[in-house]
Amino acid sequence: AQSVTQLDSQVPVFEEAPVELRCNYSSSVSVYLFWYVQYPNQGLQLLLKYLSGSTLVKGINGFEAEFNKSQTSFHLRKPSVHISDTAEYFCAVSVPRRATNKLIFGTGTLLAVQP
């Protein structure tokens, strides 16, 4: 079975500061990795994904994440955040080539950007 851990439930940060949201996963098989973002009153939106290839993946809105297989991590980073980045961020995995590519999510991290 797979599981995803997001240890930080809330991350406060000042505008223009860098941020890292942590994600660790557990799986006995290879997985795909994702970060989703949920802005207030909206659905989840895919921020970025790792399927294969380069371990550094870039997503929308200046976010990037690095897949580290030895540490089973997929931390999300942004060098300079904006007020508009305030949202809840979810890390997720899925198992490739399964009949259903259901997503297994972490508990989410609320990013609160302060002026």
Added chain:
Amino acid sequence: EAGVTQFPSHSVIEKGQTVTLRCDPISGHDNLYWYRRVMGKEIKFLLHFVKESKQDESGMPNNRFLAERTGGTYSTLKVQPAELEDSGVYFCASSQDRKSGGAVFYNEQFFGPGTRLTVL
């Protein structure tokens, strides 16, 4: 192109009542998923339709939950009778049919805004 829509956006019911949630996927998407987030916890998979067939319903909590997708278009999720622990946000997602090709076997899931269910 319209995204995934869900109705209602909010529902407040009393314990023992019945509630039906509706999801309209993106047109042409054969795959439809239901997920649920109980407050403060992770978003959990409930079930997966491929067209009108249930591909995986391993996440359904119990037999008080009934999901249907007649005709392979929109889907409904009925909770009968509702219990306090059913409160949460119910998300629907849809994706295109999976295509094999190379080593990548992936189609992005597009999510709706969710239905917030409160059982009193």
